[in-house]
Each structure stands twice: as structure tokens, then as C-alpha cells.
Amino acid sequence: MREYKFEKPVLKAYRSWIESEIRRPEVRREKDAFVKTYFSKPPLFFLRPAFLAPASSFAVMMFIAVLWYWPTTSLKPGREIQMMHREGAVVENVASGDSDVVVSPGMVDVKRVASRVGTPMVYYKSNHGQPITIIWIFTGGNTP
Amino acid sequence: MRKLSFFVLSAVLISLWINPSLQAAERVRVKVQVLTASNEGTDFNLVNDAYRDQLIELFSYSHYEQEEPVLVSLQRAERSKIDLPDGYELILTLQAVESNRVLVQALIRREGRQYVDTVLSILNPGVVFLGGPPVGANGALIIVLETGF
Amino acid sequence: MRDPDGSLVSRAKKGDKDAFGKLVKQYYEMVYGLALGVCREREAARDIAQEAFFKAFRQLEHFEGRSKFKTWLYRIAMNTAIDFVRRKKPVVSMDQGKDEYDEIPLEAGIADENPNPRDLASQSELRERIDRAIEKLSPEHRAILVLREWQQLSYEDIAETLEIESGTVMSRLFYARKKLGEILRHEDEGIFGALSDERI
Numbered sequence: 001m002r003e004y005k006f007e008k009p010v011l012k013a014y015r016s017w018i019e020s021e022i023r024r025p026e027v028r029r030e031k032d033a034f035v036k037t038y039f040s041k042p043p044l045f046f047l048r049p050a051f052l053a054p055a056s057s058f059a060v061m062m063f064i065a066v067l068w069y070w071p072t073t074s075l076k077p078g079r080e081i082q083m084m085h086r087e088g089a090v091v092e093n094v095a096s097g098d099s100d101v102v103v104s105p106g107m108v109d110v111k112r113v114a115s116r117v118g119t120p121m122v123y124y125k126s127n128h129g130q131p132i133t134i135i136w137i138f139t140g141g142n143t144p
Numbered sequence: 145m146r147k148l149s150f151f152v153l154s155a156v157l158i159s160l161w162i163n164p165s166l167q168a169a170e171r172v173r174v175k176v177q178v179l180t181a182s183n184e185g186t187d188f189n190l191v192n193d194a195y196r197d198q199l200i201e202l203f204s205y206s207h208y209e210q211e212e213p214v215l216v217s218l219q220r221a222e223r224s225k226i227d228l229p230d231g232y233e234l235i236l237t238l239q240a241v242e243s244n245r246v247l248v249q250a251l252i253r254r255e256g257r258q259y260v261d262t263v264l265s266i267l268n269p270g271v272v273f274l275g276g277p278p279v280g281a282n283g284a285l286i287i288v289l290e291t292g293f
Numbered sequence: 294m295r296d297p298d299g300s301l302v303s304r305a306k307k308g309d310k311d312a313f314g315k316l317v318k319q320y321y322e323m324v325y326g327l328a329l330g331v332c333r334e335r336e337a338a339r340d341i342a343q344e345a346f347f348k349a350f351r352q353l354e355h356f357e358g359r360s361k362f363k364t365w366l367y368r369i370a371m372n373t374a375i376d377f378v379r380r381k382k383p384v385v386s387m388d389q390g391k392d393e394y395d396e397i398p399l400e401a402g403i404a405d406e407n408p409n410p411r412d413l414a415s416q417s418e419l420r421e422r423i424d425r426a427i428e429k430l431s432p433e434h435r436a437i438l439v440l441r442e443w444q445q446l447s448y449e450d451i452a453e454t455l456e457i458e459s460g461t462v463m464s465r466l467f468y469a470r471k472k473l474g475e476i477l478r479h480e481d482e483g484i485f486g487a488l489s490d491e492r493i
């Protein structure tokens with residue numbers, strides 16, 4: 001029954017392999033990220049987006065309504081817009097269509113990007129006035 | 145008239161406030177468009193020309209092949225897997241839905257190797273391009289994710 | 294039967310995500326190890342483990358407490374892992390030394406107080422052979438092996454987890470161990486002399 005003599009070290013090696021794998025720091029990091037993302041306590045009610053968004057919208061509308069009914073406050077929106085067009089600073093540059101201009105990311109906010117096989121780069125471009133976000137992985141040899 | 149407009153707007157906002165389902169919706173639809181780009185040939189085999197101008201302006205490839213777009217319904221705490229050309233996989237996971245943005249994790253991998261792992265806060269509606277995983281001799285995969293469907 | 298996780302499970306069933314998060318923290322490595330024993334790939338094991346916890350969370354309302362939570366979780370993890378392997382095409386055995394991402398010392402799997410170069414080479418060779426042997430097993434056999442040899446479950450618990458008869462557990466376990474043992478028949482016995490106290 002020679003084969004059964006050697007089962008012991010093989011099964012011991014098998015157990016050791018699994019034990020070493022689960023003790024890897026990456027497994028712990030993945031676990032923590034997983035729990036934090038999906039199974040952590042939600043914020044207090046009044047800090048949640050479901051409350052804050054309409055509440056703040058309502059507050060803004062109330063503010064504008066106040067201004068509407070009392071037009072003697074110092075803010076004069078119409079006059080300021082005319083000033084911007086005269087200076088031609090922000091609006092014209094964004095609409096230039098130059099794809100090398102980096103514009104502020106309004107549409108997409110990249111919270112995290114990683115790659116195990118290459119270098120990730122994030123580009124914010126303008127395409128006919130529309131902001132476009134591109135995430136590109138350079139794996140050596142591929143140029144966009 | 146002004147008073148009427150004001151009260152109508154207020155009523156709309158209050159109704160949004162008391163209707164949690166609109167703000168707390170945990171299902172989002174994302175359109176996934178798969179393109180394969182290369183410099184072999186000059187064809188634009190696109191199902192529609194919606195991306196043609198953008199692709200020409202943003203990238204320097206001469207040839208594009210487009211797959212049929214896929215509309216994926218993402219639910220919080222569920223992964224959705226989309227098979228891509230050349231053995232790649234796209235895994236999308238909805239992490240959160242905020243008032244006008246969606247937080248999505250997008251992972252592109254092949255044979256256990258992770259090419260892209262990104263978490264994006266995308267305006268709803270919005271669009272983002274993911275690209276770079278090599279295809280063929282000198283081509284690349286480009287994925288277009290669009291929200292707001 | 295008293296479930297040590299009863300309190301957390303009750304809270305989680307009422308929608309307490311934080312309570313379920315504590316259960317995840319407690320059992321993540323266990324589920325990951327089970328998944329790895331069946332699928333043999335780290336990335337896949339991670340996906341399977343997380344998918345298993347998602348499933349458990351969604352199905353928690355149907356958990357009636359007739360078995361312990363841990364046993365119920367074993368079942369979900371094993372079913373998820375077996376389904377995953379069945380859906381996938383056959384893969385090349387996990388090649389931990391060559392992938393720059395999966396960069397771990399090949400000798401990390403086997404404890405040895407004073408490894409010498411010959412022992413390290415033997416250990417890494419043994420691990421590769423074990424992996425090749427496991428690759429030849431069906432997902433069901435791999436599941437039984439990991440539950441018995443790593444988690445040390447009884448035949449009855451394995452039978453309950455996999456929803457099969459105890460007799461089937463025993464016969465599959467016998468086959469899986471025999472298959473692993475076969476790797477020794479054509480190998481250099483010196484390798485095992487370095488690891489085992491028993492010598493031919």
C-alpha cells in the first residue's frame with residue numbers, strides 16, 4: 001500500500017497551499033474593499049443624497065424666489081452674463097474643438113483606475129464642445 | 145403668473161423630496177458599445193455613424209469594427225458580465241446611484257489578467273471611452289459606456 | 294442547534310448591512326479558500342467568493358435557520374464555484390511563478406523550518422504536480438477534497454453541504470485522494486523524502 005504512505009505529504013502540501021493563499025495580504029485588502037463598498041453602514045438620513053439633493057434644490061429655488069420678489073438685492077445675473085461674453089474667456093475656449101485641450105471633467109469623474117498589464121492614462125478631451133473622458137491602457141505597442 | 149410658476153416648481157420639488165424611489169433607484173441601464181480598432185484597412189464598419197466623427201477626432205486608427213450594442217440593466221450589488229472579442233470580458237458593477245450620477249466599477253480582463261479596473265462617477269446621462277487592450281497584431285479594443293437610457 | 298452567528302444573521306435579515314458585513318469579514322477567507330480549491334485561479338476565486346456573498350445576502354430572507362449559517366454559506370459557495378467551473382473551458386494549470394501579477398514565491402505553500410535549495414525545488418515541483426492532478430478532477434471531486442482535507446468537515450456535513458448521500462461523499466473522496474496519490478507513482482521518490490517523515 002505504498003501509495004497511501006505518500007498521500008499524507010501530498011494532502012499536507014495541499015492544505016498548506018490553500019492556507020498560504022488565503023493569508024496573502026491581497027486577499028485581506030480585497031475583503032476590506034468589498035465590505036466597505038457593499039456592506040457598510042449607510043450615512044445618517046439627512047446626509048444621504050436622497051435627502052440632500054431635493055432639499056438643496058428646494059433651498060436654491062426658495063433663494064431665487066426671494067430674489068425674484070425682492071429685486072433690490074445686489075446680484076444682477078443679466079449684467080454678469082453680458083460681461084462674460086465681452087471678455088470671451090471661458091465659453092469660446094471650450095468650444096474651440098481642439099482635442100488636445102484638457103477641460104475640466106464634468107461628465108465623468110474617475111475615482112480609481114488601475115491595470116495589471118499596462119499603464120492607465122486618463123484623457124479629458126473636448127469633442128465639438130462636448131467633454132469626453134477616455135481611459136486608455138498602454139500595454140506596449142498600442143497607441144490610440 | 146410668477147406666483148403660479150413658483151408654487152408649481154415648489155410642488156414638483158416637494159414631490160421629489162417625498163418620493164424616495166426616484167432618488168433611491170438602484171437600477172441603472174447602461175449601453176455598452178464594443179469597437180475593435182486597428183490600422184489594417186480603412187473601413188468603418190459601424191452599425192451606425194454615431195461614433196464616426198468622435199472616433200476620427202479622438203483616435204488615430206484607420207479601421208473600426210463595431211459590434212451590436214448591448215443594453216445592460218445594472219442593479220446594485222450584482223455583477224454583469226459582457227463577453228468581448230478576443231476572449232476579453234467586461235464586468236460592470238453598480239456601486240451607487242446619486243442624484244444625477246451613477247458610480248460604476250468597470251473591469252476588463254482576459255484569462256485571469258486584469259487589463260482595466262476602474263471606478264467611475266458618470267453623469268446620468270453621460271459617456272466614457274475605455275480602450276487599449278490589444279486585439280490581433282496591432283489593434284485595440286475600445287468600449288463606449290453610455291448612461292441615461 | 295445553536296448558531297454562533299444567530300444574532301448577526303437576525304439583524305442582517307432585517308436589512309442591517311453592517312451586520313452582514315461582519316459575517317463577510319468573518320467568513321471571507323473561508324469562502325475564498327473553498328472557491329480556490331475548486332477553481333484554482335485567484336481572480337476567479339475572488340469573483341466566486343464575492344458572488345457567493347451577494348447571493349447569500351439576497352437569499353437571506355429564505356434562510357430559516359434549520360442549519361447553521363456557516364453550513365448554508367458553504368453550500369452557496371460550493372454551488373457557485375462548481376457552476377463557475379462547469380461554465381468555463383478547461384484552463385491551463387495555475388502558473389504562479391510566471392505571471393507578473395500573481396507573483397508569489399513558489400515555496401510559500403509548504404512550511405519548512407530550514408528549507409535548503411533542494412527542498413525548495415522539490416516543494417515547488419510538488420505543488421505543480423498537485424495542481425496538475427487537481428486539474429484532472431471534476432469540480433465535484435475538487436469540492437469534496439477541499440471540504441474534507443482543508444475544512445476537515447465530517448462526511449455527514451459534506452453530504453449536507455453538497456446535498457448528496459454520505460456514500461457518494463466517501464466514494465468521491467476516495468477517488469480524489471487516489472488521483473492525487475497517483476502523481477507519486479511516476480515521480481522521483483526523493484522529492485517526498487525531503488518532505489515526509491516516512492521513507493520507502
